[in-house]
Amino acid sequence: MTAAVHTPYTVPVAWMDALQVTVLLLVAAAATAVVLTRRHAHQVVTLSVYGLLLAVLFLVFQAPDVALSELTVGAVALPIVLLLTLAKTRKHEE
Numbered sequence: 001m002t003a004a005v006h007t008p009y010t011v012p013v014a015w016m017d018a019l020q021v022t023v024l025l026l027v028a029a030a031a032t033a034v035v036l037t038r039r040h041a042h043q044v045v046t047l048s049v050y051g052l053l054l055a056v057l058f059l060v061f062q063a064p065d066v067a068l069s070e071l072t073v074g075a076v077a078l079p080i081v082l083l084l085t086l087a088k089t090r091k092h093e094e
Contacts, residue, residue: 016060023057044082051075 030050037043051074058067 020060023053023060027053027057040086041083044079044086047082048075048079051078 027050030046030053034043034046034050037046051070054074055067055071058064058070
């Protein structure tokens with residue numbers, strides 16, 4: 001009895017490793033970009049791209065359910081809430 005189901009890749013394992021490393025590097029670069037972005041609206045857009053890259057990362061690591069959740073929350077819902085908050089606070093500052 002095995003603890004997990006082994007799913008064979010349709011591409012060579014070396015290509016999957018290269019893809020995983022590439023996506024991990026993109027996620028790390030996007031996280032750095034989020035932290036280094038100064039303007040709030042641009043930071044929210046960068047955060048949305050970061051959420052999208054995280055969803056791609058989860059897909060590469062064969063976790064489609066987590067990828068869908070991350071896509072919904074990290075790339076769509078959170079940026080919308082943050083942009084609405086920025087718009088409301090800017091309206092009160094004027």
